[in-house]
Amino acid sequence: MPLTSIAADAFGVVTICLVALLILYGLLCIAYSFYFRYRVRNQGSDQLSYFSGPWIVRITFILFGIWWGLGEIIRLNLLRRKGRVLNALDVKWQETVCKGYIVSNLGFAEPCLFLTLVFLLRAPLQSINSGILRQKWNVKTAGFVVLFCLPVFVLQLFIILIGPELRRIKRSLPPYFTRTATPLNQNAADVIALCTYPLLNTILLGLFVTVLTIYLFWLGRRILKLVINKGLQKRVYTLILSVSGFLPLRVLLLGLSVLSKPEHILFEALTFSAFLALLCCAGVCICMLVYYPVADCLALGNLHDLETQRVLIDDQNDTISLIANQSHLGESSRVSPGRNSDTSTKHGSISFRAYEKDGSSTVQYVELSLFSPSRDATPPGSPPLLGWPMRHQREVNGA
Numbered sequence: 001m002p003l004t005s006i007a008a009d010a011f012g013v014v015t016i017c018l019v020a021l022l023i024l025y026g027l028l029c030i031a032y033s034f035y036f037r038y039r040v041r042n043q044g045s046d047q048l049s050y051f052s053g054p055w056i057v058r059i060t061f062i063l064f065g066i067w068w069g070l071g072e073i074i075r076l077n078l079l080r081r082k083g084r085v086l087n088a089l090d091v092k093w094q095e096t097v098c099k100g101y102i103v104s105n106l107g108f109a110e111p112c113l114f115l116t117l118v119f120l121l122r123a124p125l126q127s128i129n130s131g132i133l134r135q136k137w138n139v140k141t142a143g144f145v146v147l148f149c150l151p152v153f154v155l156q157l158f159i160i161l162i163g164p165e166l167r168r169i170k171r172s173l174p175p176y177f178t179r180t181a182t183p184l185n186q187n188a189a190d191v192i193a194l195c196t197y198p199l200l201n202t203i204l205l206g207l208f209v210t211v212l213t214i215y216l217f218w219l220g221r222r223i224l225k226l227v228i229n230k231g232l233q234k235r236v237y238t239l240i241l242s243v244s245g246f247l248p249l250r251v252l253l254l255g256l257s258v259l260s261k262p263e264h265i266l267f268e269a270l271t272f273s274a275f276l277a278l279l280c281c282a283g284v285c286i287c288m289l290v291y292y293p294v295a296d297c298l299a300l301g302n303l304h305d306l307e308t309q310r311v312l313i314d315d316q317n318d319t320i321s322l323i324a325n326q327s328h329l330g331e332s333s334r335v336s337p338g339r340n341s342d343t344s345t346k347h348g349s350i351s352f353r354a355y356e357k358d359g360s361s362t363v364q365y366v367e368l369s370l371f372s373p374s375r376d377a378t379p380p381g382s383p384p385l386l387g388w389p390m391r392h393q394r395e396v397n398g399a
Contacts, residue, residue, distance in 0.1 A: 012078030056138035094193035107156030194262035246281035
């Protein structure tokens, strides 16, 4: 039974909302990446430069995801209703839009998304000198992604262009093998074209996904051998299982969509489920490959800043203590010069009176060994420390 227009449009509204969330999440991650890059370059976090190396490829990955999401909005039946954006076009142009969607998403955006994922996973396995620390790594990686995607793009475009001729040559070939759009009469004067998924294009995408999934399994095993942190192991497992599960599921659902026609419950459910599968895959990949690495590195940077501040505070406290000791030495020399001259004969040992805050002399003396202490200046059995315990006045006078 065909769906009513309200039920069909409900899938479209949910799709638009989910794509909007993906775009918002992607833009926030891009801003987060720029902030991390700023911290590394301008705030002295050079030790984190290795982890910020693939920042351009990470942003490119998000942009491919946004491109794919916008394409999923263009294919919706919601935009072809009377009075909507694409309804102003005639049927031929609507069919052209559907063809452009197939070539754009199945031929370019999705393959580039998968390939960028592979290169991001391969980055930690490369050597430091030839890997992501090189300035040209991001440019070369983006070029390789486009280069490896080019054969899939050309084949998808070729299938779309020769589809009508192929049906004429081989009439026994079912139309859903090459059909990109199905006309629908809304009323006697209004005909629209609803997008479908040609089976040949889906099969080509399935072959690409199969090869990519096998390679990701092999790549994941190599990464897991290097990871010793259980948290990172869980992330790698989540990433590999998500990609190897959602991508084949999407291809399978798109292939099954040829069993029904647009505006039918089966077709709409299958295509929406296929969209949801890749949306979840893209969300998990952005989280694991963009957000978490940047968040972890910023946390390490904050810990480094706290450690640096702690060291500076300790140094300041040591400096203040040294200045205070020097001031006490000066005051002690003015108050009891004879005492100071007597103790100066000890090699590197200085004794002076300790003063309270009000300046009054106390009944205790403090002895400091500023240089290498002699046997006479070092109490028997005591380690060679900088500061010595305070001794009572009668002990000093008795000595």
